[in-house]
Amino acid sequence: MELQKLVRYMLDMGEILIRSGAEAIRVEDTLERIGKAYGCARVDVFTITTNIWITVHTLDQSVSQTRRIRGYVIDMEKVEKVNALSRVICSNPLPLEEVHDRIMQINQTSRYSEKTLLLAYLLVASSFAVFSGGTYMDGFASLIAALILRIVQRMGQRIRVNIILLNTLCAAVVGLVVMLMVSVGIGSQIDKIVIGNVMLLIPGLQLTGSLRDLINGDIITGLLGIVESILKAVAIALGFAILLLQIGG
Amino acid sequence: MEKEILLFVTSIMGSLGFSIIFNIKGIKILIASLGGGISYSIFLISMYSSDNLTLSIVLASVTAATLAEIFARICKTPVTILLVPMLIPLIPGGELYYAMNYIIFGDLLNFNMKIQLVVREMGAIAGGIITVSFLAQFITKLKNYIKQSAF
Known part of the structure; x- marks a missing residue:
C-alpha cells in the first residue's frame, strides 16, 4: 500500500x-x-x-x-x-x-495578480514592437492591441475555448484592432505592431525547447513539441490571414 | 549607437515581461531580465564585428546559458528558470510569423527563405544551450571525481 x-x-x-x-x-x-x-x-x-x-x-x-x-x-x-x-x-x-x-x-503557489500580468503583457507587446524596428507610436499602438488581446484571451480561457482556436481568434482580433488604429493614424507599420503582439502568442520558446529535447535524445517529446508549436503558429498566422483576405490587404 | 541602446533596453523589458508571465519571483526576475539584455548585447557586438548571424546567435545563447548556470548555482534553483526569459530576445518569433504568413498566401519562395532562417536561428540557440549544459555537467563530475580521489 x-x-x-x-x-x-x-x-x-x-x-x-x-x-x-x-x-x-x-x-x-x-x-x-x-x-x-x-x-x-x-x-x-x-x-x-x-x-x-x-x-x-x-x-x-x-x-x-x-x-x-x-x-x-x-x-x-x-x-x-x-x-x-x-x-x-x-x-x-x-x-x-x-x-x-x-x-x-x-x-497552491500564488501567481501574480491579473493586474500585474496585464502590465507584463503590455510591456512585452510595446517593447517588442519597438525592438523589431517600430517607432514609439507603433509601440503605443501595440500596447493598446495587447490590452484587447488579453481581454479576449481571458474570456476565451474562462469559457474553455480550444487553445488552437483561441490563438486564431486572438490573432484575428489583434489584426482588426491594429488595422483600425493604423487607419485612424495611431502607429504606421502594421507588421511591427503585429509582431509585438505575436511575441505574446507565438510558441517560439516551445519550438526552441523542443529542438533542445530532440538533441538531448528525447525524440518523442521533441517531435510532439515541434508539431504542436507549428500548429499554433499556423493558427496564429491564419487568424491574421482571414482578416487580410477579407479586407484585401 | 542610439539604436543599440534602444535595442538593449527593449530586450531587457521583453525579458522582464516574460519573467512575470512565467511566474518567476524575487531577485531571479532581475537576474533573468538583465541576463536577457546582456546576451542580446553580445549578439549585437558579434554581429558588428563578424556579420555572421549563426555565430552571433550561438555566442549569445552560450552567454545566456553560462549566466544561467552560474546564477542557478548561486540561487540554488533549476537552470531553466533563469535561462528561459534570457532567451526571449533571441527567439525569432517575428520570422516564424512571417514564414507562416507566406505559406498561407502560397508564397513558397519567401516561406522557404524565412523558415530556413528560423530553423537556423533556433538550432543555433539550442546548440549553444546544450554545449554549455554538457560542459557544466562535465565540470561538476570532474569536481566530484577530484574530491573523491583526494580522500
Whole structure:
C-alpha cells in the first residue's frame, strides 16, 4: 500500500513539473532520484508532454501507474518548489504524509495578480514592437492591441475555448484592432505592431525547447513539441490571414 | 549607437515581461531580465564585428546559458528558470510569423527563405544551450571525481 502511495505522489510531482513547463529529461531524472531515495531497487520513468508512466520495483513487488496530463501553464515558481522538495527528499526521505502535504502546498503557489500580468503583457507587446524596428507610436499602438488581446484571451480561457482556436481568434482580433488604429493614424507599420503582439502568442520558446529535447535524445517529446508549436503558429498566422483576405490587404 | 541602446533596453523589458508571465519571483526576475539584455548585447557586438548571424546567435545563447548556470548555482534553483526569459530576445518569433504568413498566401519562395532562417536561428540557440549544459555537467563530475580521489 505504501508503495502505491509513493508512486502516486511521484506522479503528482511529475505532473506539476510538466504542467509548469519543465523539460521531460528533468522530470524523469527527478522522479528516478525520488524513487531511489525511498529505497526502490529500480525505477522506470517515461515521460512525454501528455503522459507519465512509472514503474517502481522493490525486492518482492512492482507497482506501475500512469498519469494523463492535460493543459499547461508555465509557472517557474512551481518548478523551483518541486525541485526544492526533491532535494529535501533525496537527502532525507520524508514520511509520505508530509510529502503529500507539501505537494498540496505547492499546488497552491500564488501567481501574480491579473493586474500585474496585464502590465507584463503590455510591456512585452510595446517593447517588442519597438525592438523589431517600430517607432514609439507603433509601440503605443501595440500596447493598446495587447490590452484587447488579453481581454479576449481571458474570456476565451474562462469559457474553455480550444487553445488552437483561441490563438486564431486572438490573432484575428489583434489584426482588426491594429488595422483600425493604423487607419485612424495611431502607429504606421502594421507588421511591427503585429509582431509585438505575436511575441505574446507565438510558441517560439516551445519550438526552441523542443529542438533542445530532440538533441538531448528525447525524440518523442521533441517531435510532439515541434508539431504542436507549428500548429499554433499556423493558427496564429491564419487568424491574421482571414482578416487580410477579407479586407484585401 | 542610439539604436543599440534602444535595442538593449527593449530586450531587457521583453525579458522582464516574460519573467512575470512565467511566474518567476524575487531577485531571479532581475537576474533573468538583465541576463536577457546582456546576451542580446553580445549578439549585437558579434554581429558588428563578424556579420555572421549563426555565430552571433550561438555566442549569445552560450552567454545566456553560462549566466544561467552560474546564477542557478548561486540561487540554488533549476537552470531553466533563469535561462528561459534570457532567451526571449533571441527567439525569432517575428520570422516564424512571417514564414507562416507566406505559406498561407502560397508564397513558397519567401516561406522557404524565412523558415530556413528560423530553423537556423533556433538550432543555433539550442546548440549553444546544450554545449554549455554538457560542459557544466562535465565540470561538476570532474569536481566530484577530484574530491573523491583526494580522500
